[in-house]
Amino acid sequence: MGCAMRLIRGCAGVAMTAELLSVRDLSVSFTTEGGVARVLDSISLSLPPGEIMGLVGESGCGKTTLARAILGALPPNARVSGAALRFDGRDLLTLDPRVTADAVRGRAITFVPQDPFSSFNPLFTVGDQISEVLRWKSPDRQPNERIYARGRKRADRARALAMLRSVQLPDPERLLTKYPHELSGGQRQRVMIAMALLPEPKLVIADEPTTALDVTIQAQILKLLRGLANERGVSVLFTTHDLGTAWEICDRVTVMYAGQALETAPIASFFRQPMVPYTRLLLDSLPSRDVALRGIPGEVPSLIAPPPGCRFAPRCPLADDPCRATHPPPTEPAPDHQVRCHHPRIETVAA
Ligand SMILES: Nc1ncnc2c1ncn2[C@@H]1O[C@H](COP(=O)(O)OP(=O)(O)O)[C@@H](O)[C@H]1O
Numbered sequence: 053m054g055c056a057m058r059l060i061r062g063c064a065g066v067a068m069t070a071e072l073l074s075v076r077d078l079s080v081s082f083t084t085e086g087g088v089a090r091v092l093d094s095i096s097l098s099l100p101p102g103e104i105m106g107l108v109g110e111s112g113c114g115k116t117t118l119a120r121a122i123l124g125a126l127p128p129n130a131r132v133s134g135a136a137l138r139f140d141g142r143d144l145l146t147l148d149p150r151v152t153a154d155a156v157r158g159r160a161i162t163f164v165p166q167d168p169f170s171s172f173n174p175l176f177t178v179g180d181q182i183s184e185v186l187r188w189k190s191p192d193r194q195p196n197e198r199i200y201a202r203g204r205k206r207a208d209r210a211r212a213l214a215m216l217r218s219v220q221l222p223d224p225e226r227l228l229t230k231y232p233h234e235l236s237g238g239q240r241q242r243v244m245i246a247m248a249l250l251p252e253p254k255l256v257i258a259d260e261p262t263t264a265l266d267v268t269i270q271a272q273i274l275k276l277l278r279g280l281a282n283e284r285g286v287s288v289l290f291t292t293h294d295l296g297t298a299w300e301i302c303d304r305v306t307v308m309y310a311g312q313a314l315e316t317a318p319i320a321s322f323f324r325q326p327m328v329p330y331t332r333l334l335l336d337s338l339p340s341r342d343v344a345l346r347g348i349p350g351e352v353p354s355l356i357a358p359p360p361g362c363r364f365a366p367r368c369p370l371a372d373d374p375c376r377a378t379h380p381p382p383t384e385p386a387p388d389h390q391v392r393c394h395h396p397r398i399e400t401v402a403a
């Protein structure tokens with residue numbers, strides 16, 4: 053949000069931004085047969101190096117669309133507008149698409165999908181698929197390099213074996229010869245995490261990476277991802293519809309509702325001092341882990357004809373005319389705690 057920019061001092065005393073990723077007023081709409089769906093409405097967020105930021109919200113609120121917009125991988129019926137989408141000092145909205153494809157997507161920013169099975173090609177071994185990633189996205193690859201030289205191939209294989217050990221997959225030599233269907237769901241997701249880390253990215257976008265796994269495996273994968281990201285100083289943008297998962301892995305969370313970001317806070321303040329009515333209602337619905345407003349009258353609005361102001365207004369107990377008329381501007385009622393709400397409540401909830 054506008055006021056959340058953190059500054060650090062360079063050694064020459066020059067102020068530099070500390071953000072790795074900075075999204076300002078990003079909107080995305082999709083042209084559909086039923087009309088134009090305004091799927092993301094003026095989203096702002098920022099992510100410093102090394103932080104795990106959760107994007108939390110119920111299914112359909114726009115998490116994957118935001119992840120794809122950052123990756124530059126939206127489908128052709130999408131229209132993006134925004135003030136800025138800055139990553140590591142570059143504006144991704146204006147960057148040459150060839151540079152994005154070569155140096156950003158799959159290299160500086162990598163992706164862990166929700167369903168590892170459908171993301172693998174069933175016809176090729178795990179080794180072939182890792183090799184293909186490293187052929188184009190290895191940290192050793194020089195720009196415009198066309199031939200996959202034997203020396204680099206050998207170094208990449210050693211790199212892959214070491215990474216498979218880091219994601220705690222035993223016997224990695226044998227694993228490279230297997231086909232995706234020969235692996236369990238947890239093993240496939242470990243391979244996906246390895247493939248996402250192999251290019252030595254600065255940012256990993258993990259889009260509900262544990263949703264398809266059973267609960268025990270989920271916990272192991274979250275612990276692994278958190279450990280590896282912290283160890284390597286990699287930032288993670290982690291989407292989830294599950295508050296329990298957000299608590300397990302995230303340093304900070306942004307809560308989304310129907311394409312709007314309503315509240316961003318460090319994980320402890322988020323749970324102890326939620327300020328926006330939507331967030332408070334979500335937390336009231338715990339211990340249910342899923343983000344869903346069970347028992348709250350009303351439905352998520354149509355994204356083709358959304359309410360003009362706050363999109364939660366039709367269901368919000370505090371909604372008044374300003375809420376219905378205007379999308380609230382970003383404010384920071386407490387340090388490092390940003391909201392877009394006309395009536396945030398500031399009080400500490402007992403632990
Ligand atoms: N290619 C597309 N064309 C039209 N609508 C889409 C497309 N992709 C996603 N949507 C719509 O955008 C909204 C947000 O979807 P998505 O970003 O996948 O949400 P989430 O990941 O939070 O479940 C949904 O209403 C979805 O139907």
Ligand code: SF4
Nearest residue numbers: 362365368375393394
């Ligand atoms: S802006 Fe108004 S309607 Fe929206 S969450 Fe805040 S109080 Fe509720």
Ligand SMILES: [Mg+2]
Nearest residue numbers: 115116117260
């Ligand atoms: Mg999604």
